[in-house]
Amino acid sequence: MSNATEEVAQDQLRSFVERIERLEEEKKTISDDIKDVYAEAKGTGFDIKVLRKVISLRKQDANERQEQEAILDLYLQALGMMN
Amino acid sequence: MSNATEEVAQDQLRSFVERIERLEEEKKTISDDIKDVYAEAKGTGFDIKVLRKVISLRKQDANERQEQEAILDLYLQALGMMN
Amino acid sequence: MSNATEEVAQDQLRSFVERIERLEEEKKTISDDIKDVYAEAKGTGFDIKVLRKVISLRKQDANERQEQEAILDLYLQALGMMN
Amino acid sequence: MSNATEEVAQDQLRSFVERIERLEEEKKTISDDIKDVYAEAKGTGFDIKVLRKVISLRKQDANERQEQEAILDLYLQALGMMN
């Protein structure tokens, strides 16, 4: 490989690394923002764990959720933990 | 709880949920962007797995510097050499 | 500190480190065993996620469980996600 | 599903749950033992925080050796020097 070609490859690599690291920083910022919102909600008296559950339920497809609950009921019944 | 109070709580909850969901969307966008950059790098001939490793090593180096300082502080404290 | 005293301290430290590392190995073995059981259950057709949920529910105090569910219901109602 | 089949499933589920719960008890015992050792070390005059750090550094060193080999393999592969 010629020096010129090597240099091009190096510059490209450098560029990719920088772009990725930049994006990962942004991602971290957002993650921190989310954490802040949860903290704020907690300060207002909401239960973080339950709030997380709400978010996750809304993300889940409604059908899938019902199915999960149905399976859970089934297992609990099998264990005699439900009336 | 009065109806008015309940309504306030509902509005707050709704607001928190919306803010979180908005931020998670943004986060997903960034994640997708990162994926795109890796794909582009692959198209240019770079090995994604190695590229990931490079990124992770650079992150580790940064962390490790902080870590080293933390250890030093810890030992100095343990030896009663810090206030 | 005399050499003898230092040596005692070193031996003690060494001993503590060894005892802890030994215990942590045992702990890891158990963790792996647990993972194996889940894998086996999966192979028999059980849904791991639900199985985990069952285990965790059984661990929770019954009262606490009801309370958590009550809070969740409350939130879901507030968001109009129930009936 | 026939009653007999259901019963088999129930027995299996029960068995899995019991095995997991048993193992988690053992795991908790070990965790408590570890806590005891730290407490004992503290009683002998050692700084728990520093002790934890020592343990974690020793673990890291071990991991890092493996990591270094993994990186080497990765690079060799990327350069087409491994099959």
Place this chain on the structure above:
DNA sequence: TAGGGCTACTTCCATC
């Protein structure tokens, strides 16, 4: 489907 990285939960320690 297995492995690794990321995220989240829990636990522990220190402070008030």
Place this chain on the structure above:
DNA sequence: GATGGAAGTAGCCCTA
């Protein structure tokens, strides 16, 4: 004794 913060652990998801 409680609360907040940090660290270690475990679960989930995504990629290969």
